[in-house]
Amino acid sequence: MIERGTSEVLMSGNEAFARGALEAGIGFCASYPGTPSTEITTTLMSLAKIHGVYVEWSTNEKVALEACAGASWGGIAAICPMKSLGLNVASDFLLNLNLSGSGPGGLVIIVCDDPRGHSSSNEQDSRFYSKASYLPQFEPSTCQQAKDVVPVALDISREYQIPVIVRSTTRLSHSRGIVKLEKVPKRKHSAAKDIPDDLYNVPSPHLRHRMLLDKLGDIAIEFSSSPLNSTTKTAGADTLIIATGVAHRYALEAASLFDSMSLEVANLVTSNPLPGTLLKEWLRGKKSVLFVEEVDPFVEEQVLTLCAKDDLSAIQFFGKHDGTVPSHGELNTDIVVDAVARSVGLDVELLGDTTPKTIEKAKALLVPRPPTFCTGCTHRNVYWAIRKIKQRLKDKLVVAGDIGCYSLGVFYEHAMDTMQSMGSGIGTACGLGQLHRFGFESKVIAVAGDSTFYHACIPALINAKHKGADVTFIVMDNATTAMTGFQPHPGSSIQEDGMVQMSLDRIVDAIEPDFFARGNAADIPDAIDLIWDAVQKDGLKALVFDSICRLEEQRLGVAYEDQAKVTVDIDNCWGEKCKICVAQFSCPALEWNEKTDHPVILEHECIRCGACIAVCPHDALKEE
Amino acid sequence: MVDRPLNILIAGVGGQGSLLAGDVLATAAVSHGYRPVVGQTFGAPRRGGSVLTHLRFSDIDLGPLIPYGKVDVLIGLELMESLRAAISHCGLKTRAVVSPIRVHTAATLSGEEKYPEEGAVLDSLASICGEVYDLDRLSELDKALASRSLNMYLVGFAAGLAEEQLPSKKVRKAISDIVSPPEPSLESFDNGLAALKTTRSYRSEI
Numbered sequence: 001m002i003e004r005g006t007s008e009v010l011m012s013g014n015e016a017f018a019r020g021a022l023e024a025g026i027g028f029c030a031s032y033p034g035t036p037s038t039e040i041t042t043t044l045m046s047l048a049k050i051h052g053v054y055v056e057w058s059t060n061e062k063v064a065l066e067a068c069a070g071a072s073w074g075g076i077a078a079i080c081p082m083k084s085l086g087l088n089v090a091s092d093f094l095l096n097l098n099l100s101g102s103g104p105g106g107l108v109i110i111v112c113d114d115p116r117g118h119s120s121s122n123e124q125d126s127r128f129y130s131k132a133s134y135l136p137q138f139e140p141s142t143c144q145q146a147k148d149v150v151p152v153a154l155d156i157s158r159e160y161q162i163p164v165i166v167r168s169t170t171r172l173s174h175s176r177g178i179v180k181l182e183k184v185p186k187r188k189h190s191a192a193k194d195i196p197d198d199l200y201n202v203p204s205p206h207l208r209h210r211m212l213l214d215k216l217g218d219i220a221i222e223f224s225s226s227p228l229n230s231t232t233k234t235a236g237a238d239t240l241i242i243a244t245g246v247a248h249r250y251a252l253e254a255a256s257l258f259d260s261m262s263l264e265v266a267n268l269v270t271s272n273p274l275p276g277t278l279l280k281e282w283l284r285g286k287k288s289v290l291f292v293e294e295v296d297p298f299v300e301e302q303v304l305t306l307c308a309k310d311d312l313s314a315i316q317f318f319g320k321h322d323g324t325v326p327s328h329g330e331l332n333t334d335i336v337v338d339a340v341a342r343s344v345g346l347d348v349e350l351l352g353d354t355t356p357k358t359i360e361k362a363k364a365l366l367v368p369r370p371p372t373f374c375t376g377c378t379h380r381n382v383y384w385a386i387r388k389i390k391q392r393l394k395d396k397l398v399v400a401g402d403i404g405c406y407s408l409g410v411f412y413e414h415a416m417d418t419m420q421s422m423g424s425g426i427g428t429a430c431g432l433g434q435l436h437r438f439g440f441e442s443k444v445i446a447v448a449g450d451s452t453f454y455h456a457c458i459p460a461l462i463n464a465k466h467k468g469a470d471v472t473f474i475v476m477d478n479a480t481t482a483m484t485g486f487q488p489h490p491g492s493s494i495q496e497d498g499m500v501q502m503s504l505d506r507i508v509d510a511i512e513p514d515f516f517a518r519g520n521a522a523d524i525p526d527a528i529d530l531i532w533d534a535v536q537k538d539g540l541k542a543l544v545f546d547s548i549c550r551l552e553e554q555r556l557g558v559a560y561e562d563q564a565k566v567t568v569d570i571d572n573c574w575g576e577k578c579k580i581c582v583a584q585f586s587c588p589a590l591e592w593n594e595k596t597d598h599p600v601i602l603e604h605e606c607i608r609c610g611a612c613i614a615v616c617p618h619d620a621l622k623e624e
Numbered sequence: 625m626v627d628r629p630l631n632i633l634i635a636g637v638g639g640q641g642s643l644l645a646g647d648v649l650a651t652a653a654v655s656h657g658y659r660p661v662v663g664q665t666f667g668a669p670r671r672g673g674s675v676l677t678h679l680r681f682s683d684i685d686l687g688p689l690i691p692y693g694k695v696d697v698l699i700g701l702e703l704m705e706s707l708r709a710a711i712s713h714c715g716l717k718t719r720a721v722v723s724p725i726r727v728h729t730a731a732t733l734s735g736e737e738k739y740p741e742e743g744a745v746l747d748s749l750a751s752i753c754g755e756v757y758d759l760d761r762l763s764e765l766d767k768a769l770a771s772r773s774l775n776m777y778l779v780g781f782a783a784g785l786a787e788e789q790l791p792s793k794k795v796r797k798a799i800s801d802i803v804s805p806p807e808p809s810l811e812s813f814d815n816g817l818a819a820l821k822t823t824r825s826y827r828s829e830i
């Protein structure tokens with residue numbers, strides 16, 4: 001964190017959320033990693049000891065939220081950071097907890113959406129959960145606000161004894177800005193003597209629902225005077241831009257480019273329940289209103305409803321409902337400039353000064369750069385083996401995929417055929433593995449990573465066994481959560497004090513698959529034999545591959561210089577006629593030299609794992 | 625608002641040190657009295673994908689993404705990524721410093737696609753940006769590569785370009801404050817800054 005003045009620091013939105021949690025007096029954090037939310041928890045973890053806070057990586061987001069509720073019931077303030085998809089997993093519990101209440105401690109959920117899906121398998125707006133669960137929601141727009149909303153959210157949660165949601169997006173969580181800090185008070189967290197009574201909704205959930213709606217009504221009134229909401233109060237403005245979250249900054253910048261016009265820009269931070277009184281004040285005297293928010297028209301639709309009720313229909317509204325703002329993808333200043341221009345009836349030229357022709361010419365030079373497995377990543381080896389099996393089966397193989405670094409299999413000759421939510425590889429295989437009775441001819445493989453296994457695979461694996469699905473289940477066990485930055489999980493070899501290492505083998509074994517073996521992902525011929533053997537058998541076959549994440553290995557300081565170098569034996573190489581190593585295996589340490597018609601090993605890139613040696617059918621890649 | 629915010633865009637590939645380069649420049653900006661905003665992409669794209677770091681130095685919290693055409697200085701750590709960034713964000717006001725380093729993609733390694741010719745990329749960059757400086761493969765640049773501080777070599781060059789709005793002395797100080805060990809980075813920074821004096825802006829031959 002970069003210091004400015006005494007208490008001003010440059011920090012990311014995620015670091016600011018963590019700082020806000022400490023200033024608020026949070027004592028408990030349970031979370032599961034996911035971009036772009038991960039650093040909230042890692043920051044808290046790095047400061048946990050100093051501030052006496054308990055922080056854990058839970059097995060999944062539902063467990064994390066349940067653990068946080070437990071803490072809050074017991075009087076300890078809790079925070080539960082997660083990515084958008086995580087809230088889907090936790091939502092079943094959330095839509096019960098809202099009615100039961102979160103008790104005296106206080107519970108803040110931070111959900112980080114990822115417009116455009118930079119690091120996600122979908123694009124979603126998680127704000128509908130605040131509507132579905134009738135819970136209050138904040139949307140900070142700067143790193144400063146990210147810090148400032150957490151104590152406010154915690155106060156509301158304590159006062160009304162319900163969870164409070166804070167919504168972030170990638171561009172807030174992962175951007176850095178100056179934040180003015182408050183003191184972190186010295187606190188000794190002590191639990192309540194008991195938990196509240198009646199932490200269940202039966203026999204009258206509908207009455208609990210009514211109580212919650214009453215609370216929400218009170219909160220809407222409170223929100224109408226919240227100092228977090230603001231407007232530029234531009235004199236004489238007849239156009240109002242209502243913006244939420246990071247989009248507010250795009251709106252401010254866009255409005256400054258129209259300085260001859262008078263535009264008022266409002267920042268709505270409390271986006272559920274809608275502060276009706278405040279909004280009516282903002283809308284008074286306006287001729288037109290533009291809504292700017294990331295992903296869904298969440299505030300837009302609520303305001304349109306409000307105006308229909310109160311007959312403010314003389315105002316002309318612009319936003320996603322009429323196509324002024326795009327309904328998919330991520331916003332930026334340029335898109336907002338365009339939207340402002342359209343809503344005030346101006347024609348703006350593109351801000352840039354290049355001609356479309358120049359740009360077209362330039363674009364023609366570019367080659368796409370999809371993410372790839374790192375050099376030496378053993379996930380590549382396993383998919384290589386799977387590709388070989390697919391060839392042997394004349395393509396009659398379906399690989400149901402899952403979420404992790406190994407999802408890159410979709411870019412690896414389509415070695416992985418499907419990819420939805422965590423755990424859905426083995427889940428969808430439960431269906432695919434029953435289709436032989438209807439004449440489905442393909443063999444079915446489901447793949448998963450180890451962190452994914454603990455997160456969501458176990459119920460589906462039990463289902464597969466119980467129903468006799470014909471599936472080969474492959475776990476690529478690299479002992480870490482690689483994709484999101486190497487967080488430990490129950491099976492990791494290095495564990496924090498007081499946490500025990502679980503055995504993935506024993507868990508799989510307890511489900512009693514019809515065939516179970518451990519393989520070595522570093523050994524390609526072995527992996528091919530093992531998978532081939534397994535897919536020939538009937539029933540549920542489980543294979544766990546010892547796998548290596550090379551980035552994790554580097555982090556732990558493993559050196560490879562003393563391993564034998566790999567060299568190219570030019571006499572054996574068949575050149576362009578074969579080219580399997582470079583054109584098909586695609587290790588970033590192998591380059592094709594057109595002039596010599598042979599592969600070249602890029603010494604600065606190669607980690608000497610030797611995987612390519614087995615890939616060459618002509619014995620041209622060798623240990624030196 | 626400051627009369628003119630300073631917008632710097634760093635383009636590269638995961639693992640080239642663009643995040644650290646961004647931190648150095650932002651630290652320097654803080655010491656010069658700016659309110660920097662740094663927009664970064666990381667996460668899954670880091671596994672060998674393109675990485676863009678947006679630096680916006682002003683006295684208010686600007687949006688974390690530089691608008692189209694508003695980049696003042698483009699720091700291109702990788703040749704083709706420099707062009708990708710220029711297409712999406714640069715214009716006539718942009719001064720670009722571009723490294724000759726190429727990082728192949730799976731498709732260009734295998735020969736399935738051709739990595740574009742350096743000359744064509746530079747011509748194209750020059751058709752978009754106001755000024756383009758293509759770094760010569762001097763021994764100092766190779767030294768920076770060897771000590772894994774190519775990022776600081778380019779930061780040095782860029783600091784010279786942005787001298788008026790952000791004194792290079794402050795950038796240098798930021799390196800000694802936040803990079804450890806600072807020595808190889810400081811040397812690369814100094815060499816990059818010195819290279820500005822001997823490098824002329826690229827003129828297309830066509």
Ligand SMILES: Cc1ncc(C[n+]2csc(CCOP(=O)(O)OP(=O)(O)O)c2C)c(N)n1
Nearest residue numbers: 034085403404405449450451452481482483
């Ligand atoms: C519900 C949900 N939570 C979190 C994530 C973020 N995420 C993507 S992959 C992944 C875990 C990958 O770990 P693992 O299964 O061990 O595979 P590896 O990356 O190590 O190969 C996570 C947590 C997500 N996509 N969905």
Ligand code: SF4
Nearest residue numbers: 374377405482549550
């Ligand atoms: S980060 Fe690790 S698991 Fe992910 S691609 Fe790289 S080596 Fe493989």
